[in-house]
Amino acid sequence: MTAPYYDVDARPILRAGGEPFSAIMAAVNALAPGQSLRLLATFKPIPLFQVLGNLGFEASAREIGAGDWEVIFTPVGGEPDAAAASExxxxxxxxxxxxxxxxxxxxxxxxxxxxxxxxxxxxxxxxxxxxxxxxxxxxxxxxxxxxxxxxxxxxxxxxxxxxxxxxxxxx
Missing domain, CATH: 3.30.110.40 (TusA-like domain)
Structure with missing residues (x-):
């Protein structure tokens, strides 16, 4: 059985003009082995795809309405993909x-x-x-x-x- 998602709702932080990066990274550090992170944000966090991709996570994003996004970061294990690194x-x-x-x-x-x-x-x-x-x-x-x-x-x-x-x- 897989662990449930570790949820981070960054929308309140973002709407208040804050920077949620440290909260997101703290959540990544708290993940159980094989556990995925579910992030809710007010925009598609493309820069975070790069950061977490370098840590071995694959992102799956979908717009959930009103400009908000849900992104699931799933650990893929192994080294980052060399082809993706050249994009x-x-x-x-x-x-x-x-x-x-x-x-x-x-x-x-x-x-x-x-x-x-x-x-x-x-x-x-x-x-x-x-x-x-x-x-x-x-x-x-x-x-x-x-x-x-x-x-x-x-x-x-x-x-x-x-x-x-x-x-x-x-x-």
Missing amino acids: PGKAGSADEIWPEPVAEIDNRDLEPPEPMVKTLEGLEALSPGQTLAALLPREPVFLFEELEARGHRWRGALEPEGHYRVVIRRG
Whole structure:
């Protein structure tokens, strides 16, 4: 018999303007072996697919109405899929070598949508394969969607100081 889902409803946190990442990661750490995580969110959390994919989870998402999403993260065991690691938006394997960023921009003091606009402008100035690092005031969910649509790859993390640092490789 499989364990029931471990439920995380991030919608109240998101609607209050908060960041649910730490609550989600705490839930991941509390999972029983083989147990899946069920996440409820106010948007399709594409960046989280990458993060949990790197931890060995497969995502299954469906819209449940009113713009809300249910995502089931199921452990798949073994190493992350090498083919998936080469897709746009995927971080790739930990041993993959990326070039040092050509530039680093600090967008932490800008109001939306300026952090995304400035980051995309900086990225457009690069040649394919070059990287750009950007400091952002929060996890750039809409930027990730745009990067994926444009065929770029990224790696990012919430820094201990509370801002988000993303390194983007131009596709």
